[in-house]
Amino acid sequence: MQTLLKNLKVEINDKLYVKDPESSDLGKRIISQSIEMIYDLGFEQFTFKKLGVSIKSNESSIYRYFENKHKLLLYLTSWYWSWLEYQLVLQTMIISSHKGKLVKAIEILTQEVIQDSNFSHINEVVLNKIVISEYSKSYLTKEVDVENKEGYFAIYKRLVLRLKDMIIEVHPDYMYPTSLSSMVIEGALHQHYLKDHFTAITDCSKKVTPTSYFLDLIDQLIITNGKQ
Template identity: 65%
Template sequence: MKYLLSNFKIDINDKIYLKDPESSDLGKRIIEHSILLIDDIGFDNFTFKKLGALIGSNESSIYRYFDSKHKLLLYLTSWYWAWLEYQLVFSTTNMSNPNEKLEKAINILTRIIESDSTFKHIDEVILSRVVINEYSKSYLTKEVDAENKDGYFSIYKRLVIRLHDMIIDVNPNYKFPHSLASTVLEGALHQHFLKDHFKSLTDCDQTVQPSEYFNHLVFSALNLKK
């Protein structure tokens, strides 16, 4: 899979950025260190001035790539969902058993993230923490409808549709496939957050992972034992 991924460039909606950060060394450094800085101090405390100081560049140079930190967060979260989508597609394409395919998909979308050496400037483990902690801030805004219309969330929505289609393949009579698919993606972030911060509110821990819970949830909802 790593070989296959190396032949792909993760494409992000070009309305999110002013200049493609993948097109230059500075752009890649902006992405690499913004992930580290947001993870360290949180998105609310993150500024382009602080990022510029960290990478030894003028704040104005960062604004040549993104016109706001909100757009940068949209870029990072979109990249994360696209990275998961590639893994999902390549891991399930040749699977013929719909039950096994759905289980594999759930495991990929809800598991603890491991580092992928394919993309040298992005630490996927740290990025996953950023998404778990900050993703909701990318869409809980007054501009969400306009940004949705412009396709800012198309990768996330496409991922939900892929999971929806796998659910339908298992049980075409299930009445709530979109709701169940979006619950898995959004719920996985929430369960990982609870596991790390509100341990008394989840049954997931070091031995019971969210993947186990979501497989049970989905297959029970589809009236199939798992």
């Protein structure tokens, strides 16, 4: 598995960038530093001008890779979902039980992220925090339908459908597998955010993780009532 991950190249929709940032040292520095800066400043305060100063490069050089910071955010979140999808596929392919696959999938999709040494220029832990706090800004826009047709959210949607298929394998008669799948993935982000900022309206805490909550939910809704 580690060998597979080391040879992994995360594939992103090429419409999200002008030049592939993975193709050069400057591009990788743009990605690496933008993750740190978006986390530190917030997406609204982040600019290409500030990024250029930080990486000691002209602002114009960043535009040779990304048309604007919205496309950069879409790239970063797409990279994250693609990376998570690989974790899901590789860690569930060795499990024979449908129930076991589903439980492992829920754990992967809802747990706190740990650093992946296979991608030295990307801090997955910080990127995960960006996805938790900033991902909705990538699709809560007037252009979302056009961007959806362009395939900008294809990786995220594919991940939802993978989990949906696992739900159906355990409980074929469950009526809302797609809604449940998207709710788990999106809900995990929301519960992590509430745990850190609005503790009064969640049961998740330092002792009760979002993973515990969603495993219990899936157990009661799907596994206990499933046929597989």
